[in-house]
Amino acid sequence: MFDSSLPQLPTMFAAAGSSALITFCVYTLAVFGLAALSSRLLKSRDFLNEYFLGSRSLGVWALALTFAATSASGGSFTGFPSKIYSHGWVLALWIGSYMIFPICTMGLLGKRINQVSRKTGAITVPDIFRDRFQSPSFSVLATSLIVFFTCVNLVGQFKAGSMILQTLLGENDVYISARSIVGSFLQASWLQSTVDPGYLLCLVTFGVAVIIYTTWGGFHAVVWTDVMQGVVMVFGVIIMLPLAISQVGGMQNATEEMASMVAPHSAKIEIEVESAEVKVPLGTWLRTDDVPARVFRLAAAGQPGTTVVDAIEIVDAGDLQRIQSGKVKVEFAQDVAIHAIMESKSAAFPSNDRPGGYVTAPGPHAELENGFLPMSLAFSMFFYWAISGTGQPSSMVRLMAFHSTRTLRISIATVAVYFSCIYFPLVIIFCCARLLLPGMEVESDRIMPQMAVTLTENIGAGWLAGLLVAAPFAAVMSTVDSFLLMISSSVVRDLYQRNINPSASRKTLERMSYICTIVVGSGVVFAALNPPKYLQDLIVYVGSGLAACFLAPMSLGLYWKRMTTAGAISSMLVGFLCHLSLYIAGEGFDKPWRPFALDPVVIGIGSSFVAAFVISFLTPPPPKELVEKYFYTKRKKTSAPSA
Amino acid sequence: MNIPAAALDVDPDLEPDPLFVASLREARWILLMWLSCFVWALTVCLNFGYPDTVDPLNFPTVFGIPAWVAWGIAFPWLIANVVTIWFCLFVMEDADLGETPDELAAANSVTEAAEGGSRV
Numbered sequence: 001m002f003d004s005s006l007p008q009l010p011t012m013f014a015a016a017g018s019s020a021l022i023t024f025c026v027y028t029l030a031v032f033g034l035a036a037l038s039s040r041l042l043k044s045r046d047f048l049n050e051y052f053l054g055s056r057s058l059g060v061w062a063l064a065l066t067f068a069a070t071s072a073s074g075g076s077f078t079g080f081p082s083k084i085y086s087h088g089w090v091l092a093l094w095i096g097s098y099m100i101f102p103i104c105t106m107g108l109l110g111k112r113i114n115q116v117s118r119k120t121g122a123i124t125v126p127d128i129f130r131d132r133f134q135s136p137s138f139s140v141l142a143t144s145l146i147v148f149f150t151c152v153n154l155v156g157q158f159k160a161g162s163m164i165l166q167t168l169l170g171e172n173d174v175y176i177s178a179r180s181i182v183g184s185f186l187q188a189s190w191l192q193s194t195v196d197p198g199y200l201l202c203l204v205t206f207g208v209a210v211i212i213y214t215t216w217g218g219f220h221a222v223v224w225t226d227v228m229q230g231v232v233m234v235f236g237v238i239i240m241l242p243l244a245i246s247q248v249g250g251m252q253n254a255t256e257e258m259a260s261m262v263a264p265h266s267a268k269i270e271i272e273v274e275s276a277e278v279k280v281p282l283g284t285w286l287r288t289d290d291v292p293a294r295v296f297r298l299a300a301a302g303q304p305g306t307t308v309v310d311a312i313e314i315v316d317a318g319d320l321q322r323i324q325s326g327k328v329k330v331e332f333a334q335d336v337a338i339h340a341i342m343e344s345k346s347a348a349f350p351s352n353d354r355p356g357g358y359v360t361a362p363g364p365h366a367e368l369e370n371g372f373l374p375m376s377l378a379f380s381m382f383f384y385w386a387i388s389g390t391g392q393p394s395s396m397v398r399l400m401a402f403h404s405t406r407t408l409r410i411s412i413a414t415v416a417v418y419f420s421c422i423y424f425p426l427v428i429i430f431c432c433a434r435l436l437l438p439g440m441e442v443e444s445d446r447i448m449p450q451m452a453v454t455l456t457e458n459i460g461a462g463w464l465a466g467l468l469v470a471a472p473f474a475a476v477m478s479t480v481d482s483f484l485l486m487i488s489s490s491v492v493r494d495l496y497q498r499n500i501n502p503s504a505s506r507k508t509l510e511r512m513s514y515i516c517t518i519v520v521g522s523g524v525v526f527a528a529l530n531p532p533k534y535l536q537d538l539i540v541y542v543g544s545g546l547a548a549c550f551l552a553p554m555s556l557g558l559y560w561k562r563m564t565t566a567g568a569i570s571s572m573l574v575g576f577l578c579h580l581s582l583y584i585a586g587e588g589f590d591k592p593w594r595p596f597a598l599d600p601v602v603i604g605i606g607s608s609f610v611a612a613f614v615i616s617f618l619t620p621p622p623p624k625e626l627v628e629k630y631f632y633t634k635r636k637k638t639s640a641p642s643a
Numbered sequence: 644m645n646i647p648a649a650a651l652d653v654d655p656d657l658e659p660d661p662l663f664v665a666s667l668r669e670a671r672w673i674l675l676m677w678l679s680c681f682v683w684a685l686t687v688c689l690n691f692g693y694p695d696t697v698d699p700l701n702f703p704t705v706f707g708i709p710a711w712v713a714w715g716i717a718f719p720w721l722i723a724n725v726v727t728i729w730f731c732l733f734v735m736e737d738a739d740l741g742e743t744p745d746e747l748a749a750a751n752s753v754t755e756a757a758e759g760g761s762r763v
Contacts, residue, residue, distance in 0.1 A: 089708075089709050089712055090692070092712045092716045092717075093684070093688045093692060093712070093715070093716060096680075096684045096688070096715075096716045096720075097677075097680065097681070097684075098720075099680055099684070099716070099719060099720035099723040099724070100676060100677050100680045100723050100727075102727065103673055103676060103727045103730065103731070104673060104677055107669060107670075107673045107730075107731075107735070108670050108673055108674075111662060111665075111666045111669075111738065111740070112662070112663065112666045114740050115660075115662050115663075115738075115740050115741055118740055118741040118742065119741055250707060251706065251707025251708065252704060252706075252707040253707075254707065255702070255704050255707050255708065255709060256699070256702065256704075259697060259699040259702040260699035354696075354697075355697060355699050356694075356696070356697025356699060356702075359697065359702060359709050360692060360693065360694055360697055360709070360711070361688065361692040361693045361711075362693065375689055375693065378685060378688065378689065379685065382680075382681050382684065382685060383681075386677055387677070403740075404737070404740065405735070405736070405737045405738050405740065406737055408735075409731040409732065409735045409737075410731065410732075412727065412731045413727060413728045413731040413732065416723075416724050416727040416728065417724065417728075420720060420724055424716075424717060424720060428708075558666075559663075559666075559667055559670065624652060624653065627653065628653055628654060628657055630660075630663075631659060631660055631663055632653055632654075632657035632658065632659060632660055633657065633658060633659075633660045633661070634656060634657060634658075635656055635657060635658040636658075
């Protein structure tokens with residue numbers, strides 16, 4: 001267990017602890033209230049149509065905010081800020097295609113997908129494939145891929161939810177007591193050495209809350225909470241932006257300081273802990289006795305006794321000056337001594353401690369000599385967000401739910417303004433974070449909640465932190481609930497009702513939907529006990545994989561009459577296999593193989609389209625009735641002109 | 644992509660679905676908008692955002708934002724928003740989306756077709 005004398009994580013929330021807990025409780029109660037209201041609606045309507053698609057009745061605000069909130073996942077408020085902090089202004093280019101994201105993702109397929117889903121009564125994406133291509137097996141393939149990718153994504157989202165909740169609750173007394181109880185329980189179990197009790201407690205709390213309200217209220221609960229969460233998110237960003245700019249002395253000053261900033265070194269140091277029974281937590285600050293002192297922050301937990309640990313060394317003169325002058329609050333561990341510095345090497349890019357990396361492309365990187373975003377990858381990322389965003393099944397489901405084309409048009413305009421208020425300001429806020437919170441590279445996924453705490457404590461309004469941290473929490477929740485529902489709808493509708501028991505009663509479908517949501521949610525909580533390190537890389541993998549599988553078959557299915565069933569199935573399989581093989585051939589989620597310097601998403605989507613065209617032309621054209629049903633309508637009789 | 648009705652031997656009493664035709668036309672405009680943003684942003688950023696060396700004392704900014712970000716991302720973002728709003732409000736057409744069939748009937752439709760029924 002951690003010793004209380006060491007600076008612990010989650011950090012520094014004592015003053016704001018109670019108000020944060022109250023904020024969280026009020027927020028959770030509101031979510032459950034919306035679920036209760038939504039559950040009442042379920043009783044009076046077609047169960048599946050209402051539970052999974054809200055009876056296709058979404059208006060402007062509901063469509064705009066549920067679309068935006070589902071797209072802006074935990075990645076937008078944890079992984080994306082983490083990358084901005086680590087690599088600087090180049091993230092504006094990385095996220096640049098969000099300038100055209102709403103019109104692409106909603107406008108390219110919106111009207112057609114809604115029309116086709118109404119024509120067939122489809123309520124899920126596999127439903128549309130099944131009807132459009134008259135192939136139950138294609139629907140099962142699509143369902144399997146949705147379940148696979150979405151479950152992988154959910155593991156990352158649950159991790160983000162737990163981390164944010166940990167920071168939100170911080171040093172609250174109730175939370176500390178509960179954490180101790182969980183810690184005692186863990187000591188007696190096989191999870192003792194692998195799971196932090198605080199993480200587990202928050203993971204289970206977050207998981208149970210989301211699973212209950214999603215199961216209880218269905219699609220309308222998810223949409224209404226998305227609307228609330230969408231509002232919380234944009235207000236969080238709008239409040240943080242002026243606070244961040246003012247606390248770094250203005251934008252001009254922040255950029256000038258960043259222009260001369262040097263990335264921290266990766267280091268290995270030998271440390272000794274005075275007490276033989278104490279682990280040194282990740283994130284602990286240490287310094288040498290030299291003059292001037294060298295400053296380190298642990299990038300991994302240190303074992304009791306004498307041990308060699310990974311760390312970063314702060315070498316930027318500005319950071320060191322801010323730490324020494326007390327402008328930045330840093331608490332150095334008193335009972336841990338540095339025995340030896342085994343290694344301290346500068347970032348691979350810019351090499352030799354050259355300044356300027358944080359204000360120019362390709363951005364600094366600890367290991368890659370080409371930097372974070374080489375030119376070739378900049379091409380891929382511009383393609384990735386806007387084009388692959390169009391191929392996300394979770395977005396397609398929302399496009400099946402609006403009630404008129406006018407709703408769609410105004411929603412696209414609304415989402416365009418909404419995303420502009422979120423993404424570019426986030427780049428500014430977390431560039432400013434480099435000046436306010438040095439050394440966060442060791443736990444950069446926590447930068448968003450930590451920044452919220454720091455900004456509010458600096459102005460003596462710790463209570464506001466609870467409100468700001470609710471923004472990323474809302475982002476995670478709104479994605480998780482939508483994904484949970486998408487999985488259960490795929491399983492219940494596409495596997496069970498349409499393949500196993502087409503005449504299942506309402507009661508059976510209800511029971512199946514509830515059980516499926518609970519089982520999937522619980523399974524993901526279990527999987528998230530040991531989540532991957534980098535959330536944003538996981539999200540990029542899932543997003544690009546789904547696009548490689550779904551974009552070509554859906555867009556060509558809606559717009560190309562000659563598309564055949566074989567063409568659609570092979571397009572999905574080729575996209576999936578190409579994308580997966582590039583990740584397998586690479587070195588994990590964060591380093592896939594990039595032939596010709598192209599990201600797997602470009603190659604996956606490209607090969608999927610090629611397969612669709614080639615196989616469709618090699619196979620007989622689709623039946624005439626099918627083409628007539630989806631692409632033609634009865635000619636309107638023109639009355640003879642009067643004399 | 645638009646195959647003439649005659650090529651697929653379609654019933655002469657039918658005409659191309661107006662919503663399909665309008666959606667296809669709008670999709671082409673949207674792809675053109677994406678391409679314009681792509682060309683602008685990458686041309687500016689690749690030319691001015693990847694310098695070999697940086698002089699921290701004379702680093703060009705616009706309102707405190709690095710100049711290459713301001714002209715390569717922020718400015719086209721603003722323009723893209725204006726064009727998106729104009730396109731949504733004045734170019735995209737409204738159309739009837741149709742009615743939704745009964746839930747159970749929809750669930751059974753393909754099963755019947757797969758079992759030899761004529762319904763599509």
